[in-house]
Amino acid sequence: MSNNRNRVVVRTEDLRKDLKMGEVTVRAVRGVSLEVMAGEFLGIIGPSGSGKSTLLGLIGGLDTPTSGRVYIDGEDITDLSERALTRVRNEKIGFVFQFFNLVPTLTALENVALPVQFARNRQFNPTRRAQELLEMLGLGDRMKHRPSQLSGGQQQRVALARALANNPPLLLCDEPTGNLDSESSDVVMRALRTVQEQMNTTVILVTHNMDVAAQMDRLITLVDGHIAEDIDARSTAQLEAIRLLREKRKTGELPAVAVTNE
Ligand SMILES: Nc1ncnc2c1ncn2[C@@H]1O[C@H](COP(=O)(O)OP(=O)(O)OP(=O)(O)O)[C@@H](O)[C@H]1O
Numbered sequence: 001m002s003n004n005r006n007r008v009v010v011r012t013e014d015l016r017k018d019l020k021m022g023e024v025t026v027r028a029v030r031g032v033s034l035e036v037m038a039g040e041f042l043g044i045i046g047p048s049g050s051g052k053s054t055l056l057g058l059i060g061g062l063d064t065p066t067s068g069r070v071y072i073d074g075e076d077i078t079d080l081s082e083r084a085l086t087r088v089r090n091e092k093i094g095f096v097f098q099f100f101n102l103v104p105t106l107t108a109l110e111n112v113a114l115p116v117q118f119a120r121n122r123q124f125n126p127t128r129r130a131q132e133l134l135e136m137l138g139l140g141d142r143m144k145h146r147p148s149q150l151s152g153g154q155q156q157r158v159a160l161a162r163a164l165a166n167n168p169p170l171l172l173c174d175e176p177t178g179n180l181d182s183e184s185s186d187v188v189m190r191a192l193r194t195v196q197e198q199m200n201t202t203v204i205l206v207t208h209n210m211d212v213a214a215q216m217d218r219l220i221t222l223v224d225g226h227i228a229e230d231i232d233a234r235s236t237a238q239l240e241a242i243r244l245l246r247e248k249r250k251t252g253e254l255p256a257v258a259v260t261n262e
């Protein structure tokens with residue numbers, strides 16, 4: 001697997017999901033076509049009930065679409081058997097949810113080592129891999145602690161380390177800071193950024209928190225199950241910066257020399 005930033009890690013084609021509740025059918029996802037590249041830091045926002053979690057579940061192979069296709073790291077996972085999907089999830093996708101779901105009787109180290117022990121194609125020494133990830137996420141001195149002995153932000157970083165244990169190209173996060181105060185939320189967001197920068201992991205993150213959303217490089221807004229907006233937040237910020245520099249030059253606050261390569 002290359003770390004090429006031009007590699008498409010997630011592709012969906014006209015993805016749809018109808019959910020039946022007795023007589024009523026909810027069209028939770030209504031034709032989502034999306035491409036996400038290696039190393040992208042993508043946020044998904046939108047009102048409650050707009051289909052964010054459903055879409056994430058389809059991308060992660062936790063759920064099968066009513067129609068449309070899903071490709072993960074070049075592989076069409078749409079019609080895979082449950083067994084084959086389990087393999088894709090274990091090898092290619094890390095999941096982080098609002099509630100940390102750590103094993104309460106295991107230490108941080110053991111929680112992170114677990115998925116490495118269970119991997120079919122084991123790439124790492126479980127204990128060494130767990131140590132390395134926990135150190136990277138600033139938990140080097142908390143490895144022997146059990147979940148109940150850790151703060152919320154620390155538990156979520158353990159959950160993040162566990163999700164990364166088998167070095168998946170894709171990390172899916174549903175409200176990862178939803179259960180955290182703003183300080184712990186910042187710690188977890190910094191940890192995610194470290195992961196994206198050091199491991200070139202593609203991150204797709206659903207959030208209601210606009211402070212969190214503002215840190216993403218690209219932002220998709222879901223409304224009624226479809227993409228209402230898809231913005232490159234990085235170039236938007238760059239454009240904003242350039243506009244500001246231009247204004248300052250006009251007002252004489254900055255010298256009239258080219259400071260950007262416009
Ligand atoms: N298992 C289900 N059976 C029937 N309808 C469902 C089911 N799960 C979700 N829905 C409906 O599908 C729509 C999308 O739900 P989804 O959970 O994806 O929304 P969301 O954007 O994640 O919302 P939130 O921000 O509240 O988490 C909603 O209208 C919801 O009521």
Ligand SMILES: [Mg+2]
Binds near residue numbers: 052053054
């Ligand atoms: Mg949701």
